[in-house]
Amino acid sequence: DVLMTQTPVSLPVSLGGQVSISCRSSQSLVHSDGNTYLHWYLQKPGQSPQLLIYRVSNRFSGVPDRFSGSGSGTDFTLKISRVEPEDLGVYYCLQSTHFPWTFGGGTKLELK
Amino acid sequence: QVQLQQSGAELAKPGSSVKISCKASGYTFTSYYISWIKQTTGQGLEYIGYINTGSGGTNYNEKFKGKATLTVDKSSSTAFMQLSSLTPDDSAVYYCAIPPIFGVRWFAYWGQGTLVTVSS
Numbered sequence: 001d002v003l004m005t006q007t008p009v010s011l012p013v014s015l016g017g018q019v020s021i022s023c024r025s026s027q028s029l030v031h032s033d034g035n036t037y038l039h040w041y042l043q044k045p046g047q048s049p050q051l052l053i054y055r056v057s058n059r060f061s062g063v064p065d066r067f068s069g070s071g072s073g074t075d076f077t078l079k080i081s082r083v084e085p086e087d088l089g090v091y092y093c094l095q096s097t098h099f100p101w102t103f104g105g106g107t108k109l110e111l112k
Numbered sequence: 113q114v115q116l117q118q119s120g121a122e123l124a125k126p127g128s129s130v131k132i133s134c135k136a137s138g139y140t141f142t143s144y145y146i147s148w149i150k151q152t153t154g155q156g157l158e159y160i161g162y163i164n165t166g167s168g169g170t171n172y173n174e175k176f177k178g179k180a181t182l183t184v185d186k187s188s189s190t191a192f193m194q195l196s197s198l199t200p201d202d203s204a205v206y207y208c209a210i211p212p213i214f215g216v217r218w219f220a221y222w223g224q225g226t227l228v229t230v231s232s
Contacts, residue, residue, distance in 0.1 A: 100173035
């Protein structure tokens with residue numbers, strides 16, 4: 001299975017600040033169809049995960065442009081600018097290039 | 113709007129089975145495969161597999177073969193996951209999820225989760 005390694009595990013932030021979360025895969029996430037199936041989710045306390053970014057850099061409907069995704073191959077980054085209170089929670093990356101699909105271990109974004 | 117309504121929390125004894133449900137509404141049930149995901153504090157999020165809601169065909173993560181059985185009832189727009197031979201390691205929150213449009217390889221809509229607790 002593809003191992004997804006997220007760093008850091010915990011990320012203290014000040015409101016209004018900017019942060020980056022890294023997600024690295026144990027093998028390339030470029031699919032044979034040419035797409036890269038790496039996605040980002042936010043799970044707020046007591047809620048189900050919600051989709052933020054799909055296929056590396058595409059914001060899902062309703063996701064503010066404070067969220068941006070980038071990367072290629074095995075190395076991906078989620079950036080959040082102007083952090084707001086509703087951004088706090090645990091962020092996960094998901095790869096769906098290789099079956100079984102696998103998630104990163106999560107990064108908890110919390111207030112300093 | 114798209115909704116996935118899961119059944120309530122289960123308390124089960126080791127060695128028994130549970131069957132949890134995921135009732136879909138707000139879209140044509142057979143349009144999207146339904147996936148199931150396990151979440152634990154220790155192991156994080158794990159992908160169990162998916163079911164083709166039209167044909168009933170399934171694809172399981174090797175780790176969950178023999179543990180999870182996915183089925184659907186098209187007449188009630190409901191997907192089911194049966195977990196068998198339960199052990200404490202099966203204690204988790206289980207989610208069903210679907211993509212935002214047909215044929216894409218990510219989830220946009222999730223159920224609220226079903227907590228399964230395995231304890232004697």
